[in-house]
Amino acid sequence: AQSVSQHNHHVILSEAASLELGCNYSYGGTVNLFWYVQYPGQHLQLLLKYFSGDPLVKGIKGFEAEFIKSKFSFNLRKPSVQWSDTAEYFCAVIVYPHQTGANNLFFGTGTRLTVIP
Amino acid sequence: GAGVSQSPRYKVAKRGQDVALRCDPISGHVSLFWYQQALGQGPEFLTYFQNEAQLDKSGLPSDRFFAERPEGSVSTLKIQRTQQEDSAVYLCASSLVGRASNQPQHFGDGTRLSIL
Helix, strand or coil: CCCEECCCCEEEEECCCCEEECCEECCCCEEEEEEEEECCCCCCEEEEEECCCCCEEECHHHCEEEEEHHHCEEEEEECCCCHHHCEEEEEEEEEECCCCCCCCCEECCCEEEEEEC | CCCCEEECCEEEECCCCCEEEEEECCCCCCEEEEEEECCCCCCEEEEEEECCEEEECCCCCCCCEEEECCCCCCEEEEECCCCHHHCEEEEEEEECCCCCCCCCCEECCCEEEEEC
């Protein structure tokens, strides 16, 4: 069955530190990959997505992610975090052909990021 | 409004009661998804609509869960005879076109359901 793993449950960093959040998925077919962010009290928002082409994708707010097909990974990175990056981060996958009748997202369990000023 | 709207934001019910959760997607969005997010977990797929047609309900955990979207816009998720394990945040998401597309899903704020 399709699964998405986020190994870091809670990450605490000081401002200006570099960030890397791990994401691995277990599906050998075609995938679309996403990172969503949920700021405190807000809804899930799309940070970035990978469909095809350049495996290094850039998203909003200085975030980027690299798709490494051989490692089934899509890690999220940011060179220098800010206090305002404190949030929960979810990796998600759409698989093709669809495992269900829909192009629904399969989510990881999320990583809570706390940035200390 | 500009985004996906869900109501109520919070719902407390006694075990055994029926509840109804509403989702108002972005105007013109064809696809509508419901997800369930338990505490400390990522969202899990419940059901999918393309316009008014419920094309997938494979994620609904039991026959106590029922969803509809009769006119292809607003959707309601109903849970009958609620149980404590139904306590979760219920998220609605919509996207512009149908399931063959790569359009991103836009999420609402969710309804936090607590069953006492």
